[in-house]
Structures are given as structure tokens and as C-alpha cells.
Amino acid sequence: MSVDSLGISVCATDSLYLVVSRAEEMAALVIKTEGTHCEIQMDRATVHALRDQLPAVLAGLNGWAAETERCLAVGAARRQAVDVAARAREVALAVEQAGEPTLAASLRRLANDASAKTTAVEVAVTAFEDAAVEVDGAAHRLIHLTGEAEDFLRGLRGTRPAHR
Secondary structure, three states: OOOOOOOOOOOOOOEEEEEEOOOOOEEEEEEEEOOEEEEEEEEHHHHHHHHHHHHHHHHHHHHHHHHHHHHHHHHHHHHHHHHHHHHHHHHHHHHHHOOOHHHHHHHHHHHHHHHHHHHHHHHHHHHHHHHHHHHHHHHHHHHHHHHHHHHHHHHHHOOOOOOO
16 A cells, blocks of 8 residues: 555654564554554665654654743743833832932843843843744645655656655
């Protein structure tokens, strides 16, 4: 059977495993999800190609997790800065009313500085997240188009393209 395009979402609660056929030199990636059983049969070269790609894939997943953690930490720092700046403005008003305009001005200046830096961080984080989504989209489009080009070449030669 040949399938032009197939998408299956797999999560931690689904079954995913590799099995080796004793009858022929093939391996199968078996995917069992809610009501779905899928087997993807692969020859030795395909299994080796997947093995060779795993380090880069795992590094990419680890990088994504680290980026997410950093964004969460930045979000916590941003919330803290917003809260501290709001409190500083309240205290500045009270200090000014108590007769210390210089101290109140210093509090306001630092609160405004913190707010400006918070805004800059929000802009940078949003730009980073948007750029990451754009890069992922570009890579997926390139993978798809490369596959189409390989299919075209395979049709011209009647052979399979080399594994990536």
C-alpha cells in the first residue's frame, strides 16, 4: 500500500514501538492510538536513516523545552516587575503626600524604567515566539516541497531517492 500523505498524532498515552520481522529483513514502527492501528514497514537503510536523525530531533525537542522554560521565567520576571512598579507608584504618591517629593520622583523614575524594560521584554519575547513559529513553518514547507521534488525525480529515474 502507498499513501501520499498521512498524519497521525501520537501522545504519551498511545502505544508506539518498533518490531523486527523474522520472515524478512524489515522492521515496523507500530502506532496504536484511540481506535487506530498503524504499521509503517521499513527496510534496514530506512531504520538506519531514522537512527541517524534521532540525535538532531532530540536536540531540537530539548531546545524547544529550554526555550519554553526561559519564556516562562521571563514571564514571571515581567509579572514581578509590573507588580513592583505598581507598588512603587503607590508608595511614591504616599511619600510625596508626606513631604518627600525627591524620594517620590526617584521611585517614579525607577518604576517607569522597570515598566519600559518590561515592555521591551514583551516585544522581544513575542518577536522570538513569532520567529520560531515562522522558522518551523518554513522548515515544514521545505520538507514537503523536497518530498515532492524527490517524487518527481523518482518518477524520472524509476528509483528511490537516497535516504536523508
